[in-house]
Amino acid sequence: SLRQDYAPLDIVIPDQLFDRTRHREPEYTFFGGGLVAHVSFADPFCLNLNAILYQAARTVGATAHNGGTLVVIEGPAFSTKAESRINRQLGCDLVGMTAIPEAKLAREAEMGYAAIAMVTDYDAWHETHDVVTADMVVQNLLKNAETGKQILRAALPIADAQLHDCVCLHALENAIVTNPAVIPPATRAKLDLLVGKYLPLT
Numbered sequence: 001s002l003r004q005d006y007a008p009l010d011i012v013i014p015d016q017l018f019d020r021t022r023h024r025e026p027e028y029t030f031f032g033g034g035l036v037a038h039v040s041f042a043d044p045f046c047l048n049l050n051a052i053l054y055q056a057a058r059t060v061g062a063t064a065h066n067g068g069t070l071v072v073i074e075g076p077a078f079s080t081k082a083e084s085r086i087n088r089q090l091g092c093d094l095v096g097m098t099a100i101p102e103a104k105l106a107r108e109a110e111m112g113y114a115a116i117a118m119v120t121d122y123d124a125w126h127e128t129h130d131v132v133t134a135d136m137v138v139q140n141l142l143k144n145a146e147t148g149k150q151i152l153r154a155a156l157p158i159a160d161a162q163l164h165d166c167v168c169l170h171a172l173e174n175a176i177v178t179n180p181a182v183i184p185p186a187t188r189a190k191l192d193l194l195v196g197k198y199l200p201l202t
């Protein structure tokens with residue numbers, strides 16, 4: 001956590017991402033190879049799923065916060081004190097090492113994506129808390145694991161009943177820039193699962 005009121009063992013449903021990773025495998029996009037597509041990533045999480053997860057977290061009695069900006073660092077080392085302070089000054093609320101590139105790939109694959117963030121520690125910025133160690137993270141994660149399962153058990157039936165359509169499921173509708181006529185056949189074939197419904201057969 002990068003803020004006092006998002007305390008260890010709290011649950012946060014983040015609604016924004018700030019990508020400070022460098023280069024990860026797999027790639028950050030399915031596209032390329034002669035097919036250019038730019039998806040909207042202004043809201044990187046599925047806000048409909050977020051609302052359901054937050055509601056579920058409250059239902060199971062977790063101390064939950066709805067929204068927050070998650071800065072994703074490259075890792076695997078934790079942040080320096082300077083990085084931690086600067087991430088706070090930039091307006092980030094949480095720091096972690098996951099959600100990139102999977103949030104981008106999920107959007108390109110038109111899948112709704114959301115995260116249940118479990119606060120384990122106060123990173124390295126806090127004056128009166130010990131700086132984060134792997135031991136601290138694992139201990140608090142284990143404490144929170146059961147809460148996480150309860151949230152999923154409560155959320156999935158709600159999502160199943162209420163969430164039938166969403167902008168996430170149409171993310172590629174206006175994203176493909178390349179003229180379909182000039183997309184290399186091999187690229188088109190490789191990406192058919194994602195783009196086939198948007199590209200008229202030539």
Ligand SMILES: [Zn+2]
Pocket residue numbers: 045046047048049112113166167168169
């Ligand atoms: Zn969605």
